[in-house]
Amino acid sequence: MFNKIGTSLINFFNLLGEYALFIVQIVKGTFSKELCFKRVLDQVYRTGAQSFVITAITLLFVGMVFTNQVTQEFAKMGAIKIIGGIVGFAIWRELGPLFAAVVVAARVGAAISSEIAAMKVTEQIDALRSMAINPFSYLYAPRMIALILVVPLLIVFADFIGFVSGMFIYATFYHGNYIAYIFSAAHMLNLTDILAGVLIKGPIFGAVIAGVSTFVGSRTTQGSQGIGKAATTAVVTSLIVVFIANFFISFLVF
Amino acid sequence: MIEIKKLTKSYDGRVILDDLNMTIKSKKRTTIIGTSGCGKSTLLRLILGLEPFDSGQLLIDGKCISCVNEAQKNKLRLDFGMVFQSSALFDSLTVAENVGLVLKEHTNMSNAAIKDKVMNALKLVELADTYNKMPSELSGGMKKRVAIARAIINDPKVILFDEPTTGLDPITSTRIELLINKLTDYIGATSIIVTHQISTILNVSQEIYMFSDGQAFKTEGASKILKSKDKKVHNFVNGLVE
Numbered sequence: 001m002f003n004k005i006g007t008s009l010i011n012f013f014n015l016l017g018e019y020a021l022f023i024v025q026i027v028k029g030t031f032s033k034e035l036c037f038k039r040v041l042d043q044v045y046r047t048g049a050q051s052f053v054i055t056a057i058t059l060l061f062v063g064m065v066f067t068n069q070v071t072q073e074f075a076k077m078g079a080i081k082i083i084g085g086i087v088g089f090a091i092w093r094e095l096g097p098l099f100a101a102v103v104v105a106a107r108v109g110a111a112i113s114s115e116i117a118a119m120k121v122t123e124q125i126d127a128l129r130s131m132a133i134n135p136f137s138y139l140y141a142p143r144m145i146a147l148i149l150v151v152p153l154l155i156v157f158a159d160f161i162g163f164v165s166g167m168f169i170y171a172t173f174y175h176g177n178y179i180a181y182i183f184s185a186a187h188m189l190n191l192t193d194i195l196a197g198v199l200i201k202g203p204i205f206g207a208v209i210a211g212v213s214t215f216v217g218s219r220t221t222q223g224s225q226g227i228g229k230a231a232t233t234a235v236v237t238s239l240i241v242v243f244i245a246n247f248f249i250s251f252l253v254f
Numbered sequence: 255m256i257e258i259k260k261l262t263k264s265y266d267g268r269v270i271l272d273d274l275n276m277t278i279k280s281k282k283r284t285t286i287i288g289t290s291g292c293g294k295s296t297l298l299r300l301i302l303g304l305e306p307f308d309s310g311q312l313l314i315d316g317k318c319i320s321c322v323n324e325a326q327k328n329k330l331r332l333d334f335g336m337v338f339q340s341s342a343l344f345d346s347l348t349v350a351e352n353v354g355l356v357l358k359e360h361t362n363m364s365n366a367a368i369k370d371k372v373m374n375a376l377k378l379v380e381l382a383d384t385y386n387k388m389p390s391e392l393s394g395g396m397k398k399r400v401a402i403a404r405a406i407i408n409d410p411k412v413i414l415f416d417e418p419t420t421g422l423d424p425i426t427s428t429r430i431e432l433l434i435n436k437l438t439d440y441i442g443a444t445s446i447i448v449t450h451q452i453s454t455i456l457n458v459s460q461e462i463y464m465f466s467d468g469q470a471f472k473t474e475g476a477s478k479i480l481k482s483k484d485k486k487v488h489n490f491v492n493g494l495v496e
Contacts, residue, residue: 034359118345119344119345122340122342123338123339123340123342124342124343124344124345126299126304126338126342127336127338127342127343127344129302129304129331130302130304130331130334130335130336131331131355131356131359131360132328132329132331132332132356132359132360133355133356133359134324134328138359
């Protein structure tokens with residue numbers, strides 16, 4: 001048993017080391033002259049523009065459900081006037097960034113890892129290398145940069161949708177006042193609450209999802225079975241790392 | 255000239271190439287034959303520096319491929335063109351973009367100049383009308399020809415062909431073989447063709463090496479190989495089971 005645990009630990013740390021080296025290569029690729037801005041823009045469109053609708057739908061319902069649950073309980077205590085602030089805290093600090101990251105990991109992370117995996121098993125990545133094209137600057141870095149730029153924007157959008165959908169529930173079903181809702185949020189929240197989710201969590205979550213997805217995709221073997229496995233592994237691993245990162249960021253910042 | 259001296263390569267403890275020695279002459283078409291899993295494709299990957307080898311030397315015109323870093327390997331790779339077994343065309347790029355990629359990434363040629371060169375390469379492989387098509391719209395044989403056009407676009411000194419006719423019908427295979435002969439003579443490139451297809455061995459080879467048990471040995475030429483005096487070669491080319 002101890003032998004198995006030891007072997008697993010060694011394998012885990014080997015993998016962590018390989019991942020760290022992989023990320024270093026992506027960072028080098030980001031700053032190399034081979035990086036093409038047009039490819040970055042293309043990735044920004046593919047990852048960002050196409051994620052807005054699903055992000056909106058997700059935060060629409062998250063905002064409504066959360067507001068409904070919280071308002072019910074706070075109404076019993078006669079504290080309905082601070083709902084705007086409570087919802088604002090929850091959405092801007094945690095739910096907006098987290099759910100935006102979940103959407104991106106599920107939609108974009110899976111797509112990136114399966115695309116890279118398919119390229120790996122069909123020798124396209126080897127073909128790039130044989131043409132003296134660095135896959136880190138051609139393939140991986142544009143995706144990393146795109147997600148670092150796009151996830152904060154998606155979080156801003158998610159926060160807005162979640163907050164406004166909560167306001168709808170508050171006003172419609174609990175006869176709350178729109179102005180009171182907004183005033184409560186403005187009174188209770190400060191700039192750190194609003195910006196930390198966007199400017200700290202956003203880029204970090206984007207980098208995690210891109211890094212994990214490209215790493216998993218680039219190590220794929222076993223043909224079509226491997227491609228499916230890569231997509232699943234990328235999403236699950238990205239989400240776990242995002243949740244862990246979120247804990248530490250929230251603990252340190254708030 | 256490519257010199258391979260005592261090259262050893264193993265995967266997970268299984269030795270694939272075991273002190274391999276061979277010399278590939280410049281401007282010749284050298285065919286490497288052998289059973290599946292004997293290390294033929296592995297050798298191509300080692301020549302390009304896509305994988306490291308365990309020990310030995312691999313010299314390309316006197317330069318040691320394993321002695322340099324990735325950036326220097328990339329400089330050496332610009333003298334190579336490779337046609338992969340699966341063609342390895344980039345799905346998200348058109349045929350023209352696939353063929354012209356190496357020119358776009360590594361030269362200062364204008365878009366018009368690249369377009370001309372790509373069109374010429376596609377004409378050589380008789381696929382000029384596929385210029386704007388996506389790889390998914392092409393047949394297997396067409397993909398292989400586009401891959402050949404991509405491999406020759408920057409006038410490489412060495413062209414590597416990994417199973418160029420595997421999976422193709424006999425007529426398409428013959429077209430590919432004729433194309434290989436025509437283009438390698440036209441460019442004057444050193445060619446290494448990995449194959450186990452008898453027609454390709456017979457139609458393309460100027461020199462033939464057989465891989466067996468991790469070693470390489472030179473066989474008779476294409477005109478005499480079917481009646482080879484070596485038992486392993488004879489059994490292989492005639493499909494005889496021991």
